Amino acid sequence: MSFTDASLVALRVFREVAERGTLTAAAAALGYTQSAVSRQIAALERAAGTPLLERRHDGVRLTPAGRVVLRRAATVVDQVDATARELAGLPDEPATVRLGWFTSAGASLVPQALAALHRTHPAITVTTREGSTPALVRALRAGTVDLALLASAPPFRPPDTETPALRLQTLTERSLRIAVPATHPLARAEYIDVADLHGQRWIAGSGEDRVMGVWPGLDERPDIAHTARDWLAKLRLVAAGCGITTVPTALAPARFEGVRVLPVRGGPAERRRILLARLPQPMSEPAARLADALRAAAIDTEDSL
The missing domain is CATH 3.40.190.10 (Periplasmic binding protein-like II)
Structure with missing residues:
Protein backbone atom coordinates (compact mmCIF):
# COMPACT_ATOMS: atom_id res chain seq x y z
CA MET A 1 0.00 0.00 0.00
CA SER A 2 1.44 3.39 -1.03
CA PHE A 3 0.58 6.82 0.30
CA THR A 4 -1.26 7.59 -2.92
CA ASP A 5 -3.88 5.13 -1.64
CA ALA A 6 -4.56 7.22 1.47
CA SER A 7 -8.23 8.15 1.76
CA LEU A 8 -9.63 11.65 2.11
CA VAL A 9 -11.45 10.53 5.26
CA ALA A 10 -8.15 9.45 6.82
CA LEU A 11 -6.58 12.81 5.96
CA ARG A 12 -9.50 14.66 7.55
CA VAL A 13 -9.25 12.52 10.67
CA PHE A 14 -5.48 13.02 10.87
CA ARG A 15 -5.89 16.78 10.56
CA GLU A 16 -8.45 16.77 13.38
CA VAL A 17 -6.21 14.68 15.65
CA ALA A 18 -3.29 17.01 14.99
CA GLU A 19 -5.43 20.01 15.90
CA ARG A 20 -7.16 18.55 18.95
CA GLY A 21 -4.07 16.92 20.42
CA THR A 22 -5.77 13.66 21.44
CA LEU A 23 -7.62 10.86 19.69
CA THR A 24 -10.49 11.23 22.17
CA ALA A 25 -10.98 14.94 21.45
CA ALA A 26 -10.80 14.35 17.69
CA ALA A 27 -13.37 11.57 17.91
CA ALA A 28 -15.74 13.84 19.85
CA ALA A 29 -15.32 16.68 17.35
CA LEU A 30 -15.94 14.38 14.38
CA GLY A 31 -18.75 12.37 15.94
CA TYR A 32 -16.72 9.14 15.57
CA THR A 33 -15.79 6.49 18.08
CA GLN A 34 -12.22 6.55 19.31
CA SER A 35 -11.62 3.13 17.77
CA ALA A 36 -12.76 4.44 14.37
CA VAL A 37 -10.30 7.33 14.65
CA SER A 38 -7.54 4.90 15.63
CA ARG A 39 -8.27 2.74 12.59
CA GLN A 40 -8.07 5.71 10.24
CA ILE A 41 -4.76 6.82 11.73
CA ALA A 42 -3.39 3.28 11.55
CA ALA A 43 -4.41 3.04 7.87
CA LEU A 44 -2.72 6.36 7.10
CA GLU A 45 0.48 5.26 8.87
CA ARG A 46 0.50 2.01 6.90
CA ALA A 47 0.15 4.00 3.69
CA ALA A 48 2.96 6.33 4.76
CA GLY A 49 5.14 3.42 5.84
CA THR A 50 6.16 5.24 9.02
CA PRO A 51 4.61 6.47 12.29
CA LEU A 52 2.94 9.87 11.97
CA LEU A 53 2.06 10.34 15.63
CA GLU A 54 3.98 9.85 18.85
CA ARG A 55 1.59 8.56 21.51
CA ARG A 56 2.23 10.11 24.92
CA HIS A 57 0.45 10.14 28.25
CA ASP A 58 -0.84 13.67 27.62
CA GLY A 59 -1.96 13.09 24.03
CA VAL A 60 -0.18 12.84 20.71
CA ARG A 61 2.64 14.69 19.04
CA LEU A 62 3.47 14.79 15.36
CA THR A 63 6.58 12.98 14.17
CA PRO A 64 8.71 14.64 11.48
CA ALA A 65 6.83 12.58 8.89
CA GLY A 66 3.56 13.58 10.53
CA ARG A 67 4.41 17.25 10.12
CA VAL A 68 4.98 16.70 6.39
CA VAL A 69 1.67 14.85 6.04
CA LEU A 70 -0.21 17.51 8.02
CA ARG A 71 1.10 20.32 5.84
CA ARG A 72 0.03 18.50 2.70
CA ALA A 73 -3.22 17.18 4.18
CA ALA A 74 -4.41 20.69 5.06
CA THR A 75 -3.88 21.78 1.45
CA VAL A 76 -5.56 18.69 -0.01
CA VAL A 77 -8.63 18.92 2.22
CA ASP A 78 -9.10 22.62 1.52
CA GLN A 79 -8.75 22.09 -2.23
CA VAL A 80 -11.22 19.20 -2.25
CA ASP A 81 -13.74 21.28 -0.32
CA ALA A 82 -13.31 24.17 -2.76
CA THR A 83 -13.78 21.79 -5.71
CA ALA A 84 -16.95 20.37 -4.17
CA ARG A 85 -18.38 23.88 -3.82
CA GLU A 86 -17.55 24.71 -7.44
CA LEU A 87 -19.10 21.47 -8.76
CA ALA A 88 -22.23 22.13 -6.70
CA GLY A 89 -22.56 25.53 -8.34
CA LEU A 90 -22.08 27.36 -5.07
CA PRO A 91 -20.55 30.83 -5.10
CA ASP A 92 -16.95 31.28 -4.11
CA GLU A 93 -16.50 31.87 -0.43
CA PRO A 94 -15.96 35.54 0.46
CA ALA A 95 -12.55 36.76 1.57
CA ARG A 174 2.60 45.38 29.63
CA SER A 175 2.75 44.82 33.35
CA LEU A 176 0.24 42.53 35.00
CA ARG A 177 -2.38 44.43 37.00
CA ILE A 178 -4.70 43.81 39.93
CA ALA A 179 -8.49 44.09 39.96
CA VAL A 180 -9.91 45.15 43.33
CA PRO A 181 -13.46 46.03 44.47
CA ALA A 182 -14.17 49.74 44.12
CA THR A 183 -14.94 49.81 47.84
CA HIS A 184 -11.68 48.07 48.86
CA PRO A 185 -9.08 50.13 50.77
CA LEU A 186 -6.56 49.35 48.01
CA ALA A 187 -8.82 51.09 45.49
CA ARG A 188 -8.22 54.51 47.05
CA ALA A 189 -4.76 54.98 45.50
CA GLU A 190 -3.59 55.06 41.89
CA TYR A 191 -1.38 52.00 42.35
CA ILE A 192 -0.89 49.08 44.74
CA ASP A 193 2.33 48.47 46.61
CA VAL A 194 3.36 44.82 46.30
CA ALA A 195 3.68 44.63 50.11
CA ASP A 196 -0.04 45.40 50.41
CA LEU A 197 -0.88 42.17 48.58
CA HIS A 198 0.08 40.10 51.62
CA GLY A 199 -2.88 38.63 53.46
CA GLN A 200 -5.37 39.34 50.67
CA ARG A 201 -8.07 36.91 49.56
CA TRP A 202 -7.65 35.82 45.94
CA ILE A 203 -9.93 34.74 43.13
CA ALA A 204 -7.96 32.29 40.98
CA GLY A 205 -8.44 30.16 37.90
CA SER A 206 -9.78 26.65 38.27
CA GLY A 207 -8.41 23.32 37.12
CA GLU A 208 -5.03 23.44 35.36
CA ASP A 209 -5.21 27.26 35.36
CA ARG A 210 -5.52 27.42 39.15
CA VAL A 211 -2.47 29.67 39.63
CA MET A 212 -3.91 32.27 37.25
CA GLY A 213 -5.32 35.17 39.19
CA VAL A 214 -2.78 35.18 42.03
CA TRP A 215 0.14 37.63 41.96
CA PRO A 216 3.14 35.54 40.81
CA GLY A 217 5.70 37.21 43.06
CA LEU A 218 3.99 36.50 46.40
CA ASP A 219 6.31 35.08 49.05
CA GLU A 220 3.47 33.49 51.01
CA ARG A 221 0.91 30.78 50.48
CA PRO A 222 -2.05 32.59 48.90
CA ASP A 223 -5.50 32.54 50.50
CA ILE A 224 -7.63 31.45 47.53
CA ALA A 225 -11.25 32.17 48.38
CA HIS A 226 -12.83 31.37 45.01
CA THR A 227 -11.87 29.66 41.77
CA ALA A 228 -13.41 30.25 38.35
CA ARG A 229 -12.37 29.73 34.73
CA ASP A 230 -14.45 32.55 33.28
CA TRP A 231 -12.96 36.05 33.52
CA LEU A 232 -16.37 37.70 33.69
CA ALA A 233 -17.22 35.51 36.68
CA LYS A 234 -13.92 36.44 38.35
CA LEU A 235 -14.54 40.16 37.91
CA ARG A 236 -18.10 39.91 39.14
CA LEU A 237 -16.78 38.18 42.24
CA VAL A 238 -14.32 41.05 42.62
CA ALA A 239 -17.13 43.60 42.26
CA ALA A 240 -19.09 41.73 44.94
CA GLY A 241 -16.20 42.17 47.35
CA CYS A 242 -15.26 38.48 47.40
CA GLY A 243 -11.55 39.00 46.76
CA ILE A 244 -9.00 40.40 44.32
CA THR A 245 -7.44 38.93 41.18
CA THR A 246 -4.74 39.62 38.63
CA VAL A 247 -5.82 41.04 35.30
CA PRO A 248 -4.04 40.03 32.06
CA THR A 249 -2.87 42.73 29.69
CA ALA A 250 -5.65 42.10 27.17
CA LEU A 251 -8.31 42.61 29.81
CA ALA A 252 -6.88 45.71 31.48
CA PRO A 253 -8.43 48.27 29.06
CA ALA A 254 -11.96 46.97 29.68
CA ARG A 255 -14.12 48.72 32.26
CA PHE A 256 -16.22 46.82 34.79
CA GLU A 257 -18.69 48.39 37.19
CA GLY A 258 -17.64 48.12 40.82
CA VAL A 259 -14.03 47.20 39.92
CA ARG A 260 -10.80 49.19 39.80
CA VAL A 261 -7.83 47.85 37.83
CA LEU A 262 -4.54 49.15 39.21
CA PRO A 263 -0.81 48.73 38.53
CA VAL A 264 1.51 47.20 41.12
CA ARG A 265 4.75 48.79 42.28
CA GLY A 266 7.66 47.21 44.10
CA GLY A 267 9.17 43.78 43.60
CA PRO A 268 10.14 42.20 40.27
CA ALA A 269 8.23 43.43 37.23
CA GLU A 270 5.57 40.97 36.06
CA ARG A 271 5.38 41.53 32.31
Missing part, protein backbone atom coordinates in the same frame (compact mmCIF):
# COMPACT_ATOMS: atom_id res chain seq x y z
CA THR A 96 -12.43 35.01 4.92
CA VAL A 97 -9.78 35.06 7.65
CA ARG A 98 -9.84 32.61 10.54
CA LEU A 99 -8.60 34.08 13.82
CA GLY A 100 -7.88 32.26 17.07
CA TRP A 101 -7.60 34.14 20.33
CA PHE A 102 -6.95 33.49 24.01
CA THR A 103 -9.79 34.10 26.42
CA SER A 104 -9.18 37.60 27.73
CA ALA A 105 -8.40 39.01 24.25
CA GLY A 106 -12.14 38.90 23.59
CA ALA A 107 -12.86 41.58 26.18
CA SER A 108 -11.42 44.50 24.22
CA LEU A 109 -8.71 43.80 21.65
CA VAL A 110 -10.56 41.45 19.28
CA PRO A 111 -13.90 43.36 19.18
CA GLN A 112 -12.12 46.67 18.61
CA ALA A 113 -10.02 45.26 15.77
CA LEU A 114 -12.98 43.58 14.09
CA ALA A 115 -15.10 46.73 14.29
CA ALA A 116 -12.31 48.79 12.72
CA LEU A 117 -11.74 46.22 9.96
CA HIS A 118 -15.46 46.15 9.16
CA ARG A 119 -15.48 49.93 8.75
CA THR A 120 -12.49 49.99 6.40
CA HIS A 121 -12.84 46.63 4.60
CA PRO A 122 -16.45 45.44 4.88
CA ALA A 123 -15.95 42.72 2.24
CA ILE A 124 -13.56 40.80 4.52
CA THR A 125 -15.23 38.18 6.69
CA VAL A 126 -13.51 37.12 9.90
CA THR A 127 -14.41 33.98 11.80
CA THR A 128 -12.98 33.54 15.28
CA ARG A 129 -12.52 30.88 17.89
CA GLU A 130 -11.34 31.02 21.47
CA GLY A 131 -8.77 28.57 22.78
CA SER A 132 -5.79 27.93 24.99
CA THR A 133 -2.31 28.63 23.65
CA PRO A 134 -1.54 24.93 22.96
CA ALA A 135 -4.88 24.50 21.16
CA LEU A 136 -4.37 27.61 19.03
CA VAL A 137 -0.83 26.59 18.10
CA ARG A 138 -2.10 23.17 17.00
CA ALA A 139 -4.83 24.90 14.95
CA LEU A 140 -2.20 27.03 13.21
CA ARG A 141 -0.17 23.93 12.41
CA ALA A 142 -3.28 22.13 11.14
CA GLY A 143 -4.24 25.07 8.93
CA THR A 144 -7.63 25.62 10.55
CA VAL A 145 -6.80 29.15 11.70
CA ASP A 146 -4.77 31.71 9.77
CA LEU A 147 -3.74 33.96 12.65
CA ALA A 148 -3.69 33.47 16.40
CA LEU A 149 -3.43 35.85 19.34
CA LEU A 150 -1.36 34.23 22.07
CA ALA A 151 -0.55 35.27 25.62
CA SER A 152 3.04 34.92 26.77
CA ALA A 153 4.68 35.18 30.18
CA PRO A 154 8.37 35.29 31.15
CA PRO A 155 10.74 33.82 30.14
CA PHE A 156 8.86 34.31 26.85
CA ARG A 157 9.74 31.01 25.23
CA PRO A 158 8.38 30.05 21.78
CA PRO A 159 4.90 28.52 22.05
CA ASP A 160 6.11 25.18 20.66
CA THR A 161 9.26 23.47 19.44
CA GLU A 162 7.91 22.25 16.11
CA THR A 163 9.43 23.19 12.79
CA PRO A 164 9.17 25.42 10.93
CA ALA A 165 9.08 27.93 13.77
CA LEU A 166 6.00 30.11 13.92
CA ARG A 167 6.29 33.77 12.99
CA LEU A 168 5.65 35.76 16.16
CA GLN A 169 5.06 39.48 16.49
CA THR A 170 4.75 41.18 19.87
CA LEU A 171 1.70 43.46 19.78
CA THR A 172 2.00 44.66 23.37
CA GLU A 173 4.13 44.07 26.44
CA ARG A 272 2.97 39.89 29.88
CA ARG A 273 3.01 39.91 26.09
CA ILE A 274 0.30 39.58 23.48
CA LEU A 275 1.68 37.86 20.39
CA LEU A 276 0.29 37.57 16.88
CA ALA A 277 1.31 34.17 15.52
CA ARG A 278 1.14 32.63 12.08
CA LEU A 279 2.87 30.05 9.92
CA PRO A 280 6.02 31.24 8.09
CA GLN A 281 4.39 31.72 4.71
CA PRO A 282 3.03 34.70 2.77
CA MET A 283 -0.18 36.09 4.20
CA SER A 284 -3.25 36.64 2.07
CA GLU A 285 -4.30 40.27 1.68
CA PRO A 286 -7.36 39.79 3.98
CA ALA A 287 -5.13 38.22 6.67
CA ALA A 288 -2.66 41.09 6.35
CA ARG A 289 -5.51 43.61 6.75
CA LEU A 290 -6.69 41.84 9.90
CA ALA A 291 -3.15 41.77 11.26
CA ASP A 292 -2.93 45.55 10.70
CA ALA A 293 -6.23 46.05 12.53
CA LEU A 294 -5.05 43.95 15.47
CA ARG A 295 -1.80 45.90 15.71
CA ALA A 296 -3.67 49.21 15.64
CA ALA A 297 -6.15 48.04 18.29
CA ALA A 298 -3.29 46.88 20.50
CA ILE A 299 -1.69 50.33 20.28
CA ASP A 300 -5.02 52.03 21.02
CA THR A 301 -5.69 49.89 24.06
CA GLU A 302 -2.19 50.54 25.37
CA ASP A 303 -2.64 54.30 24.94
CA SER A 304 -5.94 54.12 26.86
CA LEU A 305 -4.30 52.77 30.01
Whole structure:
Protein backbone atom coordinates (compact mmCIF):
# COMPACT_ATOMS: atom_id res chain seq x y z
CA MET A 1 0.00 0.00 0.00
CA SER A 2 1.44 3.39 -1.03
CA PHE A 3 0.58 6.82 0.30
CA THR A 4 -1.26 7.59 -2.92
CA ASP A 5 -3.88 5.13 -1.64
CA ALA A 6 -4.56 7.22 1.47
CA SER A 7 -8.23 8.15 1.76
CA LEU A 8 -9.63 11.65 2.11
CA VAL A 9 -11.45 10.53 5.26
CA ALA A 10 -8.15 9.45 6.82
CA LEU A 11 -6.58 12.81 5.96
CA ARG A 12 -9.50 14.66 7.55
CA VAL A 13 -9.25 12.52 10.67
CA PHE A 14 -5.48 13.02 10.87
CA ARG A 15 -5.89 16.78 10.56
CA GLU A 16 -8.45 16.77 13.38
CA VAL A 17 -6.21 14.68 15.65
CA ALA A 18 -3.29 17.01 14.99
CA GLU A 19 -5.43 20.01 15.90
CA ARG A 20 -7.16 18.55 18.95
CA GLY A 21 -4.07 16.92 20.42
CA THR A 22 -5.77 13.66 21.44
CA LEU A 23 -7.62 10.86 19.69
CA THR A 24 -10.49 11.23 22.17
CA ALA A 25 -10.98 14.94 21.45
CA ALA A 26 -10.80 14.35 17.69
CA ALA A 27 -13.37 11.57 17.91
CA ALA A 28 -15.74 13.84 19.85
CA ALA A 29 -15.32 16.68 17.35
CA LEU A 30 -15.94 14.38 14.38
CA GLY A 31 -18.75 12.37 15.94
CA TYR A 32 -16.72 9.14 15.57
CA THR A 33 -15.79 6.49 18.08
CA GLN A 34 -12.22 6.55 19.31
CA SER A 35 -11.62 3.13 17.77
CA ALA A 36 -12.76 4.44 14.37
CA VAL A 37 -10.30 7.33 14.65
CA SER A 38 -7.54 4.90 15.63
CA ARG A 39 -8.27 2.74 12.59
CA GLN A 40 -8.07 5.71 10.24
CA ILE A 41 -4.76 6.82 11.73
CA ALA A 42 -3.39 3.28 11.55
CA ALA A 43 -4.41 3.04 7.87
CA LEU A 44 -2.72 6.36 7.10
CA GLU A 45 0.48 5.26 8.87
CA ARG A 46 0.50 2.01 6.90
CA ALA A 47 0.15 4.00 3.69
CA ALA A 48 2.96 6.33 4.76
CA GLY A 49 5.14 3.42 5.84
CA THR A 50 6.16 5.24 9.02
CA PRO A 51 4.61 6.47 12.29
CA LEU A 52 2.94 9.87 11.97
CA LEU A 53 2.06 10.34 15.63
CA GLU A 54 3.98 9.85 18.85
CA ARG A 55 1.59 8.56 21.51
CA ARG A 56 2.23 10.11 24.92
CA HIS A 57 0.45 10.14 28.25
CA ASP A 58 -0.84 13.67 27.62
CA GLY A 59 -1.96 13.09 24.03
CA VAL A 60 -0.18 12.84 20.71
CA ARG A 61 2.64 14.69 19.04
CA LEU A 62 3.47 14.79 15.36
CA THR A 63 6.58 12.98 14.17
CA PRO A 64 8.71 14.64 11.48
CA ALA A 65 6.83 12.58 8.89
CA GLY A 66 3.56 13.58 10.53
CA ARG A 67 4.41 17.25 10.12
CA VAL A 68 4.98 16.70 6.39
CA VAL A 69 1.67 14.85 6.04
CA LEU A 70 -0.21 17.51 8.02
CA ARG A 71 1.10 20.32 5.84
CA ARG A 72 0.03 18.50 2.70
CA ALA A 73 -3.22 17.18 4.18
CA ALA A 74 -4.41 20.69 5.06
CA THR A 75 -3.88 21.78 1.45
CA VAL A 76 -5.56 18.69 -0.01
CA VAL A 77 -8.63 18.92 2.22
CA ASP A 78 -9.10 22.62 1.52
CA GLN A 79 -8.75 22.09 -2.23
CA VAL A 80 -11.22 19.20 -2.25
CA ASP A 81 -13.74 21.28 -0.32
CA ALA A 82 -13.31 24.17 -2.76
CA THR A 83 -13.78 21.79 -5.71
CA ALA A 84 -16.95 20.37 -4.17
CA ARG A 85 -18.38 23.88 -3.82
CA GLU A 86 -17.55 24.71 -7.44
CA LEU A 87 -19.10 21.47 -8.76
CA ALA A 88 -22.23 22.13 -6.70
CA GLY A 89 -22.56 25.53 -8.34
CA LEU A 90 -22.08 27.36 -5.07
CA PRO A 91 -20.55 30.83 -5.10
CA ASP A 92 -16.95 31.28 -4.11
CA GLU A 93 -16.50 31.87 -0.43
CA PRO A 94 -15.96 35.54 0.46
CA ALA A 95 -12.55 36.76 1.57
CA THR A 96 -12.43 35.01 4.92
CA VAL A 97 -9.78 35.06 7.65
CA ARG A 98 -9.84 32.61 10.54
CA LEU A 99 -8.60 34.08 13.82
CA GLY A 100 -7.88 32.26 17.07
CA TRP A 101 -7.60 34.14 20.33
CA PHE A 102 -6.95 33.49 24.01
CA THR A 103 -9.79 34.10 26.42
CA SER A 104 -9.18 37.60 27.73
CA ALA A 105 -8.40 39.01 24.25
CA GLY A 106 -12.14 38.90 23.59
CA ALA A 107 -12.86 41.58 26.18
CA SER A 108 -11.42 44.50 24.22
CA LEU A 109 -8.71 43.80 21.65
CA VAL A 110 -10.56 41.45 19.28
CA PRO A 111 -13.90 43.36 19.18
CA GLN A 112 -12.12 46.67 18.61
CA ALA A 113 -10.02 45.26 15.77
CA LEU A 114 -12.98 43.58 14.09
CA ALA A 115 -15.10 46.73 14.29
CA ALA A 116 -12.31 48.79 12.72
CA LEU A 117 -11.74 46.22 9.96
CA HIS A 118 -15.46 46.15 9.16
CA ARG A 119 -15.48 49.93 8.75
CA THR A 120 -12.49 49.99 6.40
CA HIS A 121 -12.84 46.63 4.60
CA PRO A 122 -16.45 45.44 4.88
CA ALA A 123 -15.95 42.72 2.24
CA ILE A 124 -13.56 40.80 4.52
CA THR A 125 -15.23 38.18 6.69
CA VAL A 126 -13.51 37.12 9.90
CA THR A 127 -14.41 33.98 11.80
CA THR A 128 -12.98 33.54 15.28
CA ARG A 129 -12.52 30.88 17.89
CA GLU A 130 -11.34 31.02 21.47
CA GLY A 131 -8.77 28.57 22.78
CA SER A 132 -5.79 27.93 24.99
CA THR A 133 -2.31 28.63 23.65
CA PRO A 134 -1.54 24.93 22.96
CA ALA A 135 -4.88 24.50 21.16
CA LEU A 136 -4.37 27.61 19.03
CA VAL A 137 -0.83 26.59 18.10
CA ARG A 138 -2.10 23.17 17.00
CA ALA A 139 -4.83 24.90 14.95
CA LEU A 140 -2.20 27.03 13.21
CA ARG A 141 -0.17 23.93 12.41
CA ALA A 142 -3.28 22.13 11.14
CA GLY A 143 -4.24 25.07 8.93
CA THR A 144 -7.63 25.62 10.55
CA VAL A 145 -6.80 29.15 11.70
CA ASP A 146 -4.77 31.71 9.77
CA LEU A 147 -3.74 33.96 12.65
CA ALA A 148 -3.69 33.47 16.40
CA LEU A 149 -3.43 35.85 19.34
CA LEU A 150 -1.36 34.23 22.07
CA ALA A 151 -0.55 35.27 25.62
CA SER A 152 3.04 34.92 26.77
CA ALA A 153 4.68 35.18 30.18
CA PRO A 154 8.37 35.29 31.15
CA PRO A 155 10.74 33.82 30.14
CA PHE A 156 8.86 34.31 26.85
CA ARG A 157 9.74 31.01 25.23
CA PRO A 158 8.38 30.05 21.78
CA PRO A 159 4.90 28.52 22.05
CA ASP A 160 6.11 25.18 20.66
CA THR A 161 9.26 23.47 19.44
CA GLU A 162 7.91 22.25 16.11
CA THR A 163 9.43 23.19 12.79
CA PRO A 164 9.17 25.42 10.93
CA ALA A 165 9.08 27.93 13.77
CA LEU A 166 6.00 30.11 13.92
CA ARG A 167 6.29 33.77 12.99
CA LEU A 168 5.65 35.76 16.16
CA GLN A 169 5.06 39.48 16.49
CA THR A 170 4.75 41.18 19.87
CA LEU A 171 1.70 43.46 19.78
CA THR A 172 2.00 44.66 23.37
CA GLU A 173 4.13 44.07 26.44
CA ARG A 174 2.60 45.38 29.63
CA SER A 175 2.75 44.82 33.35
CA LEU A 176 0.24 42.53 35.00
CA ARG A 177 -2.38 44.43 37.00
CA ILE A 178 -4.70 43.81 39.93
CA ALA A 179 -8.49 44.09 39.96
CA VAL A 180 -9.91 45.15 43.33
CA PRO A 181 -13.46 46.03 44.47
CA ALA A 182 -14.17 49.74 44.12
CA THR A 183 -14.94 49.81 47.84
CA HIS A 184 -11.68 48.07 48.86
CA PRO A 185 -9.08 50.13 50.77
CA LEU A 186 -6.56 49.35 48.01
CA ALA A 187 -8.82 51.09 45.49
CA ARG A 188 -8.22 54.51 47.05
CA ALA A 189 -4.76 54.98 45.50
CA GLU A 190 -3.59 55.06 41.89
CA TYR A 191 -1.38 52.00 42.35
CA ILE A 192 -0.89 49.08 44.74
CA ASP A 193 2.33 48.47 46.61
CA VAL A 194 3.36 44.82 46.30
CA ALA A 195 3.68 44.63 50.11
CA ASP A 196 -0.04 45.40 50.41
CA LEU A 197 -0.88 42.17 48.58
CA HIS A 198 0.08 40.10 51.62
CA GLY A 199 -2.88 38.63 53.46
CA GLN A 200 -5.37 39.34 50.67
CA ARG A 201 -8.07 36.91 49.56
CA TRP A 202 -7.65 35.82 45.94
CA ILE A 203 -9.93 34.74 43.13
CA ALA A 204 -7.96 32.29 40.98
CA GLY A 205 -8.44 30.16 37.90
CA SER A 206 -9.78 26.65 38.27
CA GLY A 207 -8.41 23.32 37.12
CA GLU A 208 -5.03 23.44 35.36
CA ASP A 209 -5.21 27.26 35.36
CA ARG A 210 -5.52 27.42 39.15
CA VAL A 211 -2.47 29.67 39.63
CA MET A 212 -3.91 32.27 37.25
CA GLY A 213 -5.32 35.17 39.19
CA VAL A 214 -2.78 35.18 42.03
CA TRP A 215 0.14 37.63 41.96
CA PRO A 216 3.14 35.54 40.81
CA GLY A 217 5.70 37.21 43.06
CA LEU A 218 3.99 36.50 46.40
CA ASP A 219 6.31 35.08 49.05
CA GLU A 220 3.47 33.49 51.01
CA ARG A 221 0.91 30.78 50.48
CA PRO A 222 -2.05 32.59 48.90
CA ASP A 223 -5.50 32.54 50.50
CA ILE A 224 -7.63 31.45 47.53
CA ALA A 225 -11.25 32.17 48.38
CA HIS A 226 -12.83 31.37 45.01
CA THR A 227 -11.87 29.66 41.77
CA ALA A 228 -13.41 30.25 38.35
CA ARG A 229 -12.37 29.73 34.73
CA ASP A 230 -14.45 32.55 33.28
CA TRP A 231 -12.96 36.05 33.52
CA LEU A 232 -16.37 37.70 33.69
CA ALA A 233 -17.22 35.51 36.68
CA LYS A 234 -13.92 36.44 38.35
CA LEU A 235 -14.54 40.16 37.91
CA ARG A 236 -18.10 39.91 39.14
CA LEU A 237 -16.78 38.18 42.24
CA VAL A 238 -14.32 41.05 42.62
CA ALA A 239 -17.13 43.60 42.26
CA ALA A 240 -19.09 41.73 44.94
CA GLY A 241 -16.20 42.17 47.35
CA CYS A 242 -15.26 38.48 47.40
CA GLY A 243 -11.55 39.00 46.76
CA ILE A 244 -9.00 40.40 44.32
CA THR A 245 -7.44 38.93 41.18
CA THR A 246 -4.74 39.62 38.63
CA VAL A 247 -5.82 41.04 35.30
CA PRO A 248 -4.04 40.03 32.06
CA THR A 249 -2.87 42.73 29.69
CA ALA A 250 -5.65 42.10 27.17
CA LEU A 251 -8.31 42.61 29.81
CA ALA A 252 -6.88 45.71 31.48
CA PRO A 253 -8.43 48.27 29.06
CA ALA A 254 -11.96 46.97 29.68
CA ARG A 255 -14.12 48.72 32.26
CA PHE A 256 -16.22 46.82 34.79
CA GLU A 257 -18.69 48.39 37.19
CA GLY A 258 -17.64 48.12 40.82
CA VAL A 259 -14.03 47.20 39.92
CA ARG A 260 -10.80 49.19 39.80
CA VAL A 261 -7.83 47.85 37.83
CA LEU A 262 -4.54 49.15 39.21
CA PRO A 263 -0.81 48.73 38.53
CA VAL A 264 1.51 47.20 41.12
CA ARG A 265 4.75 48.79 42.28
CA GLY A 266 7.66 47.21 44.10
CA GLY A 267 9.17 43.78 43.60
CA PRO A 268 10.14 42.20 40.27
CA ALA A 269 8.23 43.43 37.23
CA GLU A 270 5.57 40.97 36.06
CA ARG A 271 5.38 41.53 32.31
CA ARG A 272 2.97 39.89 29.88
CA ARG A 273 3.01 39.91 26.09
CA ILE A 274 0.30 39.58 23.48
CA LEU A 275 1.68 37.86 20.39
CA LEU A 276 0.29 37.57 16.88
CA ALA A 277 1.31 34.17 15.52
CA ARG A 278 1.14 32.63 12.08
CA LEU A 279 2.87 30.05 9.92
CA PRO A 280 6.02 31.24 8.09
CA GLN A 281 4.39 31.72 4.71
CA PRO A 282 3.03 34.70 2.77
CA MET A 283 -0.18 36.09 4.20
CA SER A 284 -3.25 36.64 2.07
CA GLU A 285 -4.30 40.27 1.68
CA PRO A 286 -7.36 39.79 3.98
CA ALA A 287 -5.13 38.22 6.67
CA ALA A 288 -2.66 41.09 6.35
CA ARG A 289 -5.51 43.61 6.75
CA LEU A 290 -6.69 41.84 9.90
CA ALA A 291 -3.15 41.77 11.26
CA ASP A 292 -2.93 45.55 10.70
CA ALA A 293 -6.23 46.05 12.53
CA LEU A 294 -5.05 43.95 15.47
CA ARG A 295 -1.80 45.90 15.71
CA ALA A 296 -3.67 49.21 15.64
CA ALA A 297 -6.15 48.04 18.29
CA ALA A 298 -3.29 46.88 20.50
CA ILE A 299 -1.69 50.33 20.28
CA ASP A 300 -5.02 52.03 21.02
CA THR A 301 -5.69 49.89 24.06
CA GLU A 302 -2.19 50.54 25.37
CA ASP A 303 -2.64 54.30 24.94
CA SER A 304 -5.94 54.12 26.86
CA LEU A 305 -4.30 52.77 30.01
